[in-house]
Structure formats: C-alpha cells, structure tokens
Amino acid sequence: MSTANTRTRKKKDDGPRARFSELLPYLLEHKKVLSVVIVLSILGAAASLAQPLLVNQLIVAVGEGNPLTTFVTVLVVLVVVSAIISGYQHYLLQRTGTGVVFSARRHLISRMLRLPIREYDTRRTGDLVSRVGSDTTLLYAVMTQGLVDAIGGVLIFVGAIIAMLIIDPVLLGLTMLVIVLSAVIVGALSGRIRRASQAQQQKVGDLAAAVERVLGAIRTVRAANATDREYAAIEKEAEGAYRRGIDVAKVSALVVPVAGIALQVSLLTVLGVGGFRVAAGDITVASLVTFIIFLFMLISPLGLAFGAVTSVNQALGALGRIQEIIALPSEAEEDAAIAAVAPVESNDAVTFENVEFRYPESAHKTEAEKLLAAELGESAVDSPRDRTVLRGVSFSVPRGQRIALVGPSGAGKSTILSLIERFYDPTAGVVRLGGQDVRALDREALRAQIGYVEQDAPVLAGSIRDNLTLGAPDASDERCVDVLAAVNLTAVLDRDPAGLDAQVGEDGVMLSGGERQRLAIARALLAAPPILLLDESTSSLDGLNEQLLREAIDAVATGRTLIVIAHRLSTVVDSDRIVVLENGTVVGEGTHSELVVSTPLYRELAKHQLLV
Template sequence: MSSPRSGRPSRSPFARPQDDGPRASFRQLLPYLAEHRPVLAVVIGLSILAAGASLAQPALVSQVITVVQSGESLGMLVWALIGLVVASAVLSGFQHYLLQRTGTSVVYSARRQLVRRMLRLPISEFDTRRTGDLVSRVGSDTTLLYAVITQGLIDAIGGALVFVGALIAMLIIDPVLLGLTVLVIAVAVVTVVTLSMRIRVASRKQQEKVGDLAASVERSLSAVRTVRAANATERETAAIEKDAEGAWQQGLVVARISALVVPVSGIALQVALLVVLGVGGFRVASGAITVASLVAFILFLFMMIMPLGQAFGAINSVNQALGALGRIQEIVTLPLETDRDAEITPVAAIESDAAISFENVEFSYPEGAGPAAAPDDPEGAELAAEERAAADRVVLRGVSFDAPRGKRTALVGPSGAGKSTILALIERFYDPTAGVVRFGGVDIRGLDRVELRSQIGYVEQDAPVLAGTLRENLLLGAPDATEEQCIEVLRSVNLTEVLDRNPLGLDAPVGESGIMLSGGERQRLAIARALLAAPPILLLDESTSSLDGLNEQMLREAIDAVAVDRTLIVIAHRLSTVVDSDQIVVLDHGRVVGVGTHSELVQSTPLYKDLAKHQLLV
C-alpha cells in the first residue's frame, strides 16, 4: 500500500466532497493589507493630493467662464488649470504604480502564508483533500486579492475624498440640484449593495468549481499512462469537461450579476445628468444660478459619479476577493500538525534497550482519512480502501513489540494487517488512539517532531521521486552532502548507469514524479536518499518490491552495509528478503500473532508457516 506519508489524497472519484467552509469577512482581509501599511499610507497621501487637484479644476473652470463673460484677461488662470491637470495625471500615475506593486506583494504574502501553513498541516488533512484543489487555492484564489488593491479599496478611498469634496461644492452651488442628484444616486447605491451580496456567494462557488477542475486535471495527468492503457481517455476527458463546464456556468452567474453593476452606474450618471441639465437650465433662466455655476455643478457631478463607479467596482472586487479569501482562510485556520502537542501528556520514560517499542497500541484513522494507494497498485488500492473504511473500527489492536537497537526487525502479514500504519505511527504522522509508542524508552509524543524525524530514514512503498534532478532528490534529507557522497550512495544502490547515461550527471532531470526513471530506479533513488542521510533508524516499506533479482541482491548488500549499528524496521511481502532478520513480527488484522526468527515462526505461527509455504520457503 502507499504510505500515509505520501500525503496524496484518494484519487477515487467517490472521495468525500469538501464542505463549503467558512465565509471570509472584511476584517479577515485587513491583515493582508496591514503588512504593507507604509506603502499604502503613501498611496492614500497621493490620493488626497490627486483628489485636491481634481476638485480644484471645476472651480478654476468656473472662474475662467466668469472672467471670459466679463471680458477681462485670463492671466494665470489657464496656466493654473493646465498645472492642475498635469499634477493630477502625474500623481495618479505614481499612485497606480504603487498600487500594482502593493497588489502583487499582497498576493505574494498570501501565497507564502498559505504554502507555509499547507505544508505543516496534519497528514490526515491531505488524506481527505484533493491535491488539485489545494493547488488552486494557492494559485487562483490568491490572485483575486490583487484586484482588491488595484481596483478596489485604495481607489475607493481616493474616490471617497473626491465624492465628498464634490458633494460639498455642489451643496454650496445649488442645494436643490444636489437634492435631486442624491435621490437618483441613492437608488443606484441600494441596488449595487444588494447585488454585491450575491456576488460574494457566486464568486466563492466559482472558485470552488475552479478547484474541482484543477483537482480533476491533476488526477488524470498524474495517472495519464494508466488512463491511456485502460482506454479511458475519452471518459476522463468527459469528466474534466464536465468540471470545466461547471466552472464556466458558475462564471456566467458571476458575470451576469457583475454585469448589472455597470448599467446601474451608467443609468445613474445619465439620469442625474438629464435632471441637472433640465432643472439646472430652468434655474439659470430664472436667475437662481449663473451659467458658470451650472457648468461647475456639472463638472462636479461627473467627479462625483466617477468615484461612485470606483466604489461600485470596489464593492464588486472586494466581494469576489472575500469569496476566494474564505477558501484561503479555510486552510489558514486549520490546526497545524504541532498545535495539539501541548495538550498531550507523555507517559514516563523507562529504561529500555529497544530503539522502538510498541505497548498495547491501538489506532483508527480519522473519519475519511487513511493511506492513499498509487493508481496502478491494486494491492495497495485494496489495502487503502480497507484502512479508509477503518474510521469506525480499530486498525491496530493492542499491538506490542520491541525493535532492538542495532538489529533488523521485519513486519510481515497479509494486506490490511496494519504494517504501514505502524511505520506512520513511528514517524508520528498520526498519534495512537491508545497505548504508547516509545523511542529509546521515551514516549514519542514528548519528543520534538523535527528531532524525531531527523533520527529516522523512511522509504515508502511507492518510492516517491520529486520533480527536479538526481542531486535535488538526494539532498532532500541530507542538504550538506558532498558530490562524492552522492555519487557513492548511488553506486551503492546500483544507479551508476543513471549517472552515466546523461552527461549532466547528478544534475540530470528525473521528470515529473521521476517519470524519466524506471520503477526500480525510482525505488533505488528513494532508498539512496534515505541512506545518504545515514539516520540511526531506517524504516523500509516494501523497499525491494519493484526490483529484479540482481538489483534486489545488490540493494540488500547495500542495506546490509549501512545497517551496521543501525536499527532497521522492514515491511516485506516477499519473505525471502527478510528471512535473515534478527526478528520477524507477524501481523494479522491489526494484531501481533507471532514474534521470532524465521525458523521459530515456521514452528510456532500457522499464519507465517502458511505464508512461507506459499512462497516455497519451507
């Protein structure tokens, strides 16, 4: 079976759907902005200056008209007006640059926080979540925060200053015209606010559909060879297209609601303008106001409508961002792997010669969780299904055994016996439901996870290889290893051919998930990675399952060489690889049914004898 450490969610299309999660509030958006307070303060200052320059222009235009009507010389009025226009443009351009820069920085900060949180979540979270959906949160959802800065809040702040200033100027010019204008605008504002609530809900659903699409694409591409071999290309394409259609349809919902905001703004401007022209013309004719005042009022009207449009856009952008932020916050607010460690009271340490000890350990996976199987591993898929179904039953039942220090302990038994779960508990991907797992006599729940894992090398059954180079894979667990050490460890696992066939040597790419390597080469590279770190304890889960006889023998010799004074705990279905172990632990349905050497177990444990007989070892 695939180890829980792989962190890959189930690829089954029947995986538990994610709930809608919490909806973000505006207050949750503020911390992303607070990090950039100095720059935002400068932007707001520029907005104030730009607003002042804009508001001064209609007043100057009014004076120009009055001067022209009186036949006097314009003097410096024209140059002052030109200066204000240029200053307003320069300030707006610099403000735009700072907004773009800040928006990009906010997205970067959000992605950094999300990734740092995501990679520290409990393994059980990855058991139940789809990889593609998580990737979508880092990519697509965080991008919507950019619009909040560049098209939303700060523009709205500057616009609000212009709006208020224009409102005051219009009140001074003609309160009657202002009252009629405000009445028209108030209707538009109420309409936009009503629509904005629907935009937030629709935007969140759209982002969820995009996450579903990303998860479907990741699912199919990661198993594209299996899909092709099963002649399932058309079915997978149809499934992805269905998710794409769902995202498209939800996008249309957002577009339809958002589209209503635009005509509302336009209609408000047109109606307000018509009212001002009609009523204002009458008032000019009656002598209540002058032509210059009416022109200034109209200019202020345009200045008031423009920030109103910005405010409508800001409401739209913020509500879309809050929909995406809800998905981001769903991950950010999840407890980390270490968050509950303070609540655990480890049992007292004891004197022990064992490197690892299990004392009456029981364990069941959290609901919906459990190891994921590789798509081309039927046996692993069967086991993963069994263990995911174990949410309502115990996977390990009173397991007790010692792994002596410096010795080799093998775990054997049929699929579903709980062997890989034991390794997951040693690595502390999960904590036991009951009982104690000890490391050198100390309850591992009382040890620092980083320090614990630095003492353990773990090779999973599906031998994951990271996209990148041979060197990057080797240095994952031993970042300070030299080139000579890397080459030597590759030679020890018979991977010199991989080095020789590419002139780049250690810098040769291995492809996505190590696709440029054979299955056996990927497994040997994963083992080399563990051997290079040289930890005192090695956990090997079916480490030779993909190897031919020659490479298996060479690998066994390599492991024997590094096993001196080290503790090995090995899982194997092929008993031939573990018959010479110092101790063999036989498991069946989560229970230990026998402990001893090969010869002892053949005599004492019927299950082991039956396994050995089927593999022609007795």
C-alpha cells in the same frame, strides 16, 4: 429533506467566508507605500476639485471680458499634475497589489507545508494548488481595481458634495436621492456577488483537482483507453466552473450599469430643474455648468466605489478559502495540546504498547484512502464498516537489531511505519522511541533519527543530487557517489554526462521502477539515521539487484536498527526477529524457524514461497 439538512447543505455550499478585517493584515504589510498612495490621492483629489472652480471663474471672466491667460494656464497645469499623480499612483497600486498576492501566497504555502498529514488525506492536491494560484490572484484586484482606488474617489466625492451644497442645495438634494437609491441596490447585490465568487473559486479548485488526478496517472489512463471518459469527467468540472463564472458575471452585470443609470438620471434631473432655476434667476449659468462638472466628478468615484464592492467581495470570497487553510493548526501547534505518556527506562529503539489506529474519514479518495485500501482491501474504503487498521498491537524492537513485519496485504504493516514517523498518532495506546512517547518528541528531531523508504517511494522532479540530498543537504559529491554505488546505481551516472546533475523528470519518469526504488533507498542511507524503516524496499528489483541491495543494507545495518516490511520472506528470513500480523493484530513473533513451528499463518506463507 428536513429544514436542518437544508441549512447544513447551504452552509457547506456557501463555503468559508472572510471578513474585511482579515484582509487588513495583508494591506498593512505595505502601509508605507499605502501612505504615499493616500497622500497622492489627496493631492490628486485637490487638483481635480480645483478644476471646476477654475472653469467657473473662466466663464465669469468670458462674460465680463477679462483676460483668460492666467485661468487657462492654471487649468492646464492642474490637468497635467493630475495625470502625473494618477500615473504614479497606478504604478504604486500595481506594485502593492503584487506584494499582497506574494504575501498571501507566502503565508498560505508556509502553512500548507506544515499541516498534519491527515489534512492532506482529506483534501485534494489540485484544490490546494488552486488556492495558491487562482484564489490569491483575486487579491490583486483589491489593490488595482478596488479598495485603494476608492480612497481618492471618496475624497473627490466628499469635496464635490460640499461644493455642490454651496452652489445649490436643492439640486444637490435631488442628486443625492438618486445616489442613495443606487447605493441601496449595490448593497443588496454585494452578498450575492460574494457567494457567487466563493462558488466559482470552489469549482475552479475542483477542476484543478480533477486535472491533477488524471495527469498524475496519465500512463495508466492511456493504457486503459480511458482518455475520453476522463476528459468527459474533467469537462464536467470545467463546465461547472464556467457556470459559476456566468453566475458571477450576471450579478456583476447588475452592478455595473447602476453608476451609469445614476449619472444619466442625475444629469437629466439637474438639467431640467437647473434650467428652470436659471430661468427663475436663482442661480447663474456659470454656477449650473460648475454644478454639472461636479456632478460628473461625483458619479465617477461612485462608479469606482461600486466596482470596489464587486472586486472586494470577490477577493473576500477567495480570501475565505485561503484563511480556511491558514487557520488550520500546524503539526507543531497540535503537539502543544497533546498530553504525552510519561517516559520509561528502556533499551529498545521502538516499542508499541497496545496500539490501536483507525484512519480519518475522507470525502475523497486521497492518500489516506489509498493506504486504507492497501490495508483493508478496496471494498472497505467504499463501505461503512469499521475503518480500524490496528487492534491492540504490542511489540518491541531492540536497538541495533533487524526486525521484519510480514503478513498478508491489509494486515497493517505500512500503518505501523506511519505511526513511527508520526504521520499519524495512535487512536489508543503508545508508540515509544527509546522509552519516550513519540508524542513528547519534536517531530523534526524524531524524524531526524529515522530513515524512511515508502512502498512506492516518490522521486521528486529535479536532479539526482536534489533527490539524494533531500535529507542530507550538506552531503559531498563523493558521499553521494559512494551511496549510489552501494545500491548499484552508478549506471545512472554513467549514462548521462551531467552525472549527479542529471534530471530525473517528473515523478522520476527518466528512471526505471527499480532505479526509482534504489534512489529512494540511497536517499535514506545518505542521511545515515540510527533507525531505518524499509517498506517493501526490494519489491521493484530483479533478483541480482535485490541481492546487491541486501548486501548494501547489511553493510549499513551495523549499529543501526532496521524495521523491514517484505512480502518475499526470502529477504527477511535472516532477521533477528519477525513479527507476523493479520487483520491488524500480532499473531506471531520470533525467528523464521520458530515461527514455522508456532504460527500457522507464517508457515502457510513460507510454504507458498517454498521456504519450508
């Protein structure tokens, strides 16, 4: 393998890295509380630093036979005050840590829900969920075990050094030599901690993605007797996360003993050299005892600082994965950089002008890969051949008409609807809505004019009302019931006393396939948009419900533009116009009777379905 390839792979394996400056905005959102914490840290440090000085005076008083009551009382008060300050500071840090996690999750979720569709196509859902849960949780440690804890430690550290310098510069010099060596060791390990933490979080994301993949298709997995094989695949991901966790533990284990070793070596050095200096009369016993107390106070914040190195580096590794998503442009931000084609006068609702489209490359078989598999065939997804789905597609849809898109699987029909909705933008050519390039329109305003029912329309966990009012939140109960009746779905209300509040279960598991499809259609009808896009909307219905639904669509189609995809030509033979697609190109356009004569592909489809 070449050196360049090795560097490329290493960079990819290391993953995104965050700088400490990227953590500051999350901390500064809580600057008022942090200010209180800093003040408490100063007070706590002062109370702690005063204690060895009082011990020194206490020893001197004992030696001189002076009363001890005042010194003991003040010392007890300082200990109690330090304990109270420490407890309240701990509460504030816990609360602030929770606030930092909440802030990070809020920013991450806000950005995640507004990303361009292609970003969901190239990323696994489980990994994105892991960033919201696992990665953001690591930021909590920065506040509770790391950064802010170290503030008080720094004050004590500096104060102890000043006091030790006054007591005996020689002993301080020996102590600082040990501390500097310890700090160098921790600094050398900090980079390894961050890289190990990043690798661990990436593996946790892979594990979450693997679990989400199987749970999302658990019935299919059970039916195929594939439970053991899928468990083995998930166990492999779990083992990877475990091994990366062990790597973090190994590196962290090298850091933890450093503070202890520094204390032991420093203490032995001070006792040996300090005892010699007492014997020589250079310092008093009281000064040596005071110096040793300050030594313990010096090493304690040093341990906190070393612990902060570990927790902050772990947090920065996780923050890198969070910032990777937050740094991605949203749909609205991308639109600001798009140069749309000038509008034209048109009476058509939708127009395609020489449109080409190819799906983006993806490291995983996500939603784009599934759609690409449907459009090009499963083998095309796994092969390096051309991923272009549409080639020079041109047609128009007059306002108020019903247009059908037909053709074999993989012809590009569903992709056309995705381009109208602006889930993607064309690779070349223009898609117009009312004569305007759709790229010039605000996406929310565009989608408000369109009702879209996907081929496998999802049903969200929640109630029937939640699903119906997704695009029409202000719809009344009466309107909801009417639209359910229009799609022959009132039986769902009748069988549950909760009515519109009846729960549909995860992915609509409490409903049949046909009921899920009709509920999705009812959701689109409730919003009453001027344009309806129906992708195989009757594919899950029996003959009776298909006829009832066609009648309902006919009723709402008046004054609206319908673009319908159907494999069963019987559902679209009465369309105003039918567009026939094959291999991403338009091969015919006209009415049913015209196409039977003019277009061999359509004639063959109609013949197979006994329509000619």
